[in-house]
Amino acid sequence: DVWTIAVADQVDSTNTQLLSRANSDGLHGLVLAAELQSAGRGRLGRRWQARLGDCLMFSLLWRFDRGLAELAGLSLAVGLALARVLRQLGAPVELKWPNDVLLDGRKMAGILIELSGDALGPAAVVIGIGINLHEPQGVDQAVAALQSCGVAVSRNRLLALLLNELHVVLTTFEAQGFAPFADEWMAMSAHQDQPVRLSFSHGGPIEGVARGVAENGALLVDTAGGRKIFHVGEVSLRSM
Numbered sequence: 190d191v192w193t194i195a196v197a198d199q200v201d202s203t204n205t206q207l208l209s210r211a212n213s214d215g216l217h218g219l220v221l222a223a224e225l226q227s228a229g230r231g232r233l234g235r236r237w238q239a240r241l242g243d244c245l246m247f248s249l250l251w252r253f254d255r256g257l258a259e260l261a262g263l264s265l266a267v268g269l270a271l272a273r274v275l276r277q278l279g280a281p282v283e284l285k286w287p288n289d290v291l292l293d294g295r296k297m298a299g300i301l302i303e304l305s306g307d308a309l310g311p312a313a314v315v316i317g318i319g320i321n322l323h324e325p326q327g328v329d330q331a332v333a334a335l336q337s338c339g340v341a342v343s344r345n346r347l348l349a350l351l352l353n354e355l356h357v358v359l360t361t362f363e364a365q366g367f368a369p370f371a372d373e374w375m376a377m378s379a380h381q382d383q384p385v386r387l388s389f390s391h392g393g394p395i396e397g398v399a400r401g402v403a404e405n406g407a408l409l410v411d412t413a414g415g416r417k418i419f420h421v422g423e424v425s426l427r428s429m
């Protein structure tokens with residue numbers, strides 16, 4: 190069995206905890222789930238907040254035996270693993286580049302991938318996942334939950350299903366990268382061939398039509414100035 194699973198009542202952030210373990214004795218396949226996080230973190234420095242029982246929150250440590258030149262593709266592959274499981278459960282989710290899981294255009298799950306150590310040597314990666322099971326209080330219009338599409342699943346069962354699928358996907362990714370997932374990813378994309386607006390931390394927005402993803406996970410957009418390629422980290426995407 191690849192997974193070693195620990196469950197905590199409360200931690201600052203399961204990603205923070207596993208990152209420190211990644212730098213020391215943390216085992217490949219170590220999983221930490223938490224009932225509550227006091228300092229849950231999202232992408233781009235955002236916070237991730239959830240009440241007790243509303244959200245499945247966990248992180249896992251995966252030690253690749255080589256350097257990870259293409260982390261971008263990894264985050265898309267992890268999103269795909271989530272979408273496969275959620276669709277099997279009956280939730281018609283879609284993917285938003287790079288790795289949000291949407292239900293009716295609202296965010297149902299988020300993924301935060303962090304790399305420990307030297308990107309050139311064997312890479313240890315912490316993959317943090319938060320999936321909303323119940324609507325948050327004071328309903329945020331941008332947030333969706335599994336409950337809202339009638340799927341009732343316990344957090345334990347959902348975690349088990351996800352870990353099985355993640356094992357398959359991570360093993361394939363380790364051997365072949367993102368390429369074998371690209372077509373399936375695009376078929377689940379919420380924005381395929383749709384007009385989108387891209388915002389950047391530096392510089393003005395760009396508008397165009399989303400044309401899917403390259404074999405390394407980069408986003409392809411047709412703009413007035415021709416086809417452009419965007420990499421994770423430099424840009425965020427909105428429907429128009």
Ligand code: BTN
Nearest residue numbers: 202229230231232299300317319
């Ligand atoms: C995002 O969409 O911005 C990513 C959200 C990731 C949240 C999960 S919850 C478990 C793990 N621990 C964290 O602090 N963050 C991730």
